[in-house]
Amino acid sequence: MKTVKEGEIRRREILDVARELFVTKGYDHTSVNDILKIVDIAKGTFYYYFASKEEVLEAIILDIVEEGARRAEIVVKDQSIPLLNRIMMAIMAQAPEFEGSDEIKEELHKVENAKLERLYLKAMLKRMTPVLQEPVLECIKEGIAHMEYPTECIETILLLGHMMFDCDTFEWKMEEYPQKIQAFLCHAERMLGTKEGELNGFLQMFGQIP
């Protein structure tokens, strides 16, 4: 039995199902056959749209990163939020964790998904750094922040936020988080060269991670 659909629609179907599976079962533990069963297509169709399983992964990661970057861009443009807050809120808005997508939350970070994670991180840094460039430079101009290496500072804070809270790099226990978040904010303040305690307001916001 053959169901013919327009190319772009099939492609999206495959992408959506694969994303769901990669994120819930892990990339390695999702077989192409798993995807085929759910989308209800034959193997040939899958490989008609994608050259390999890995190509699907890369496309999905670009999607996730792009979605995050869009959310961040909205925050950055919002003049009603104080400048420094905008930067931190953009970082939080960008992380897939904070979005409703609970699916991603738990599963993105298991060791099995190291490949997914690594590709995500690289793509995210490349996409997000320019987004934060402008507000950070403005912070410097306004004297709220003081630093010699703005680009590197952004890269570093994005990296740290991701490794500490998005992935479970340190395998912290639940009760350690408040302390770790405070430390993170303190380090961010120091790198940005803001007044001490300027970022304190973010403690509660991060509190929702558990």
Add this chain to the structure above:
Amino acid sequence: MKTVKEGEIRRREILDVARELFVTKGYDHTSVNDILKIVDIAKGTFYYYFASKEEVLEAIILDIVEEGARRAEIVVKDQSIPLLNRIMMAIMAQAPEFEGSDEIKEELHKVENAKLERLYLKAMLKRMTPVLQEPVLECIKEGIAHMEYPTECIETILLLGHMMFDCDTFEWKMEEYPQKIQAFLCHAERMLGTKEGELNGFLQMFGQIP
């Protein structure tokens, strides 16, 4: 034809060959058969010593981390080096990169090795943080450094050093490195709360990374 060897020797043979292959070809692209061919044993023998290919990987990573930590411990104990320098030198001594083992250098960080890398990072942080605890606390006591979260500061600097220079997270070009290293040292100074420029002496040392 059967060659019988004492258990521990066989185990080491497998471990050594596997390490060489994982590091040069990548974990995913090394098959158990590749290992068997070189060690010249049958499959059953391999699985007599290890429950899975992954168990071999974990054992290798523990080895690598332990070797690095030993080098770091020697540096930390060396009273002839100024305290602050000891900390940074220990971090550098620990990284597999800076050791003679060029093999590891290039290959550890390709995306194919994401799993190896991720496991390495977790194990390294767990092993290295306590090593640096003591000298950092002493820095604080002596007034060379000022911080509220010493443990978290160590974790952060270890993580940053690894992600920036050991893995190729940012895919920097050769000519960008001097700037990135300077920025890293600047951020480390700020997080540690030292005098500005205290870490300048490390610029050349890092210079050997290419």
Add this chain to the structure above:
DNA sequence: AGTAGCATCGACTGACGGTCGATAGAGGTG
């Protein structure tokens, strides 16, 4: 009705991780 070509099918392939029952050899015992 005819046809061009896009989208779909699914049997097949080769490689890989892992299992298992058989067995060779070393060392001990009488």
Add this chain to the structure above:
DNA sequence: CACCTCTATCGACCGTCAGTCGATGCTACT
């Protein structure tokens, strides 16, 4: 020396998986 025991070793075999390919159904245009 004959017998036994236990450990290290062997390699055929299994199920699974990513990826291939020639055949073919379906659509749209002539």
